[in-house]
Amino acid sequence: MIYYKTREEIELIRKSCLLVSATLAEVAKFLKPGISTLEVDTMAEKFIRDHGATPSFKNYRGFPFACCISTNDAVVHGFPNQVLLKEGDVVSVDVGAYMNGFHGDSAYTFALRQASPDVKQLLKVTKESLYKGIEKAIAGNRVGDISFAIQEYTEKQFGYGVVRELVGHGLGRHLHEDPQVPNYGRRGTGMKLREGLVIAIEPMINMGSKDVYHDDDGWTVRTKDGKASAHFEHSISVQRSKADILSSFAEIEKNEKANPNLESDY
Ligand code: MG
Ligand code: MG
Numbered sequence: 001m002i003y004y005k006t007r008e009e010i011e012l013i014r015k016s017c018l019l020v021s022a023t024l025a026e027v028a029k030f031l032k033p034g035i036s037t038l039e040v041d042t043m044a045e046k047f048i049r050d051h052g053a054t055p056s057f058k059n060y061r062g063f064p065f066a067c068c069i070s071t072n073d074a075v076v077h078g079f080p081n082q083v084l085l086k087e088g089d090v091v092s093v094d095v096g097a098y099m100n101g102f103h104g105d106s107a108y109t110f111a112l113r114q115a116s117p118d119v120k121q122l123l124k125v126t127k128e129s130l131y132k133g134i135e136k137a138i139a140g141n142r143v144g145d146i147s148f149a150i151q152e153y154t155e156k157q158f159g160y161g162v163v164r165e166l167v168g169h170g171l172g173r174h175l176h177e178d179p180q181v182p183n184y185g186r187r188g189t190g191m192k193l194r195e196g197l198v199i200a201i202e203p204m205i206n207m208g209s210k211d212v213y214h215d216d217d218g219w220t221v222r223t224k225d226g227k228a229s230a231h232f233e234h235s236i237s238v239q240r241s242k243a244d245i246l247s248s249f250a251e252i253e254k255n256e257k258a259n260p261n262l263e264s265d266y
Contacts (some may be wrong), residue, residue: 016104056096147185
């Protein structure tokens with residue numbers, strides 16, 4: 001079942017998305033070696049609640065935390081924990097916020113200072129692939145056009161692994177709505193995109209092979225080869241000539257640059 005959104009509904013989703021973006025911007029100020037991802041989660045949850053929203057992920061199908069925080073070989077759905085972050089760590093933070101009846105969903109991957117050039121390239125290319133997918137998210141195109149653009153760039157041009165088991169999704173009154181938006185696929189296939197469709201596009205890209213497994217906690221998805229993975233996500237609404245990006249990386253990137261504990265020169 002596809003729910004196309006009205007103008008008013010899209011504006012409410014934008015509000016939720018921008019709160020998610022503001023939360024991630026706080027995370028960008030906060031991250032440094034020596035703190036735990038549990039501290040990040042606690043801070044983010046307070047920020048979301050202080051702004052009149054609830055964290056979408058908390059208790060979603062039993063997920064026990066406000067944010068998914070996935071470090072290094074963890075791809076997505078990582079549990080925040082008490083392990084202290086260290087130099088060179090890759091930290092993917094996925095946040096959802098629910099208010100006014102609508103969810104916002106966005107994710108960003110940070111690299112702590114002293115990250116390797118390989119890691120920095122992975123982050124750069126994964127973020128670029130997100131925008132290549134978004135470029136294709138216009139009315140008249142098909143879901144497969146988005147998928148193909150992401151896969152072509154990351155896999156063909158850089159030899160990275162595109163995770164198959166997890167995909168982007170529709171978004172609105174429910175955190176996960178139809179359609180599924182895979183990060184791999186063929187051009188000209190899949191559902192036709194129409195104005196008012198709101199989707200989260202979220203490439204999950206591995207430095208090595210595409211193969212992943214579930215951790216014993218039942219949630220955390222990790223790379224089989226133990227290499228790093230990156231995850232960037234925007235929620236967008238499909239429009240005629242250009243997608244409307246409802247979340248924003250502007251503040252996150254500003255704070256990332258200003259934080260000497262984070263890599264930003266990539
Ligand atoms: Mg997300
Ligand atoms: Mg999502």
